[in-house]
Amino acid sequence: MSFDGALIASATLLGLAATPHCAAMCSAPCALAGGRQPARLLAGRLIGYAAGGAVAAASAEALARASQGLAFLQPAWALLQAALLLLGLTLLVRGRAPLWLGAVNWRPHPRHAFATGMAWVAMPCGLLHAALLLAGVSGSPLSGGAAMAGFALASTPGLVIAPLWRARLLKRGAGGEVLALRLAGLALAAGAGWGLAHGVWQQLLLAC
Numbered sequence: 001m002s003f004d005g006a007l008i009a010s011a012t013l014l015g016l017a018a019t020p021h022c023a024a025m026c027s028a029p030c031a032l033a034g035g036r037q038p039a040r041l042l043a044g045r046l047i048g049y050a051a052g053g054a055v056a057a058a059s060a061e062a063l064a065r066a067s068q069g070l071a072f073l074q075p076a077w078a079l080l081q082a083a084l085l086l087l088g089l090t091l092l093v094r095g096r097a098p099l100w101l102g103a104v105n106w107r108p109h110p111r112h113a114f115a116t117g118m119a120w121v122a123m124p125c126g127l128l129h130a131a132l133l134l135a136g137v138s139g140s141p142l143s144g145g146a147a148m149a150g151f152a153l154a155s156t157p158g159l160v161i162a163p164l165w166r167a168r169l170l171k172r173g174a175g176g177e178v179l180a181l182r183l184a185g186l187a188l189a190a191g192a193g194w195g196l197a198h199g200v201w202q203q204l205l206l207a208c
Contacts, residue, residue, distance in 0.1 A: 015154030044117020057144025091185025
């Protein structure tokens with residue numbers, strides 16, 4: 001099996017550059033899904049990404065055909081991003097969670113955190129897909145897995161630092177809670193807006 005060090009380094013640098021994006025888009029759901037066992041979720045995410053990279057490298061052509069077959073999901077993805085954009089703007093402007101969101105009292109079981117982390121590779125994220133495509137041209141499952149492991153490790157700080165910062169703000173009382181909600185809304189709106197704009201731009205390029 002070949003081992004492409006340059007490609008692995010490129011995927012790792014891509015993960016490092018993706019840290020702000022991961023903090024905006026995934027830190028909140030990661031903290032919710034991980035519950036009191038965030039290490040389990042992050043470990044599952046690392047293994048899931050590495051396995052995804054190995055599969056992508058072993059079957060790059062099949063992965064390309066599968067991604068083309070899932071084109072019908074693009075409108076649903078756009079609607080999801082629009083809903084997240086609206087929610088983010090609501091949090092930013094009002095500084096408090098909507099009533100329907102406050103009524104949700106879901107708490108994941110600690111045993112599910114690792115499995116949830118492994119499933120993170122299925123997230124509809126453009127940067128994640130770019131890393132998988134990079135792993136797909138690595139030439140071997142070993143290099144593909146190592147490339148995605150590097151991407152996962154380099155992007156992990158964005159999933160860890162943002163929730164810790166939010167927890168510190170919440171300790172300041174009502175004012176800190178409002179500020180945390182506004183910042184979360186700003187990050188959510190920015191990430192969803194970027195996703196929508198990126199998708200529209202891709203469609204314009206295809207049309208041209």
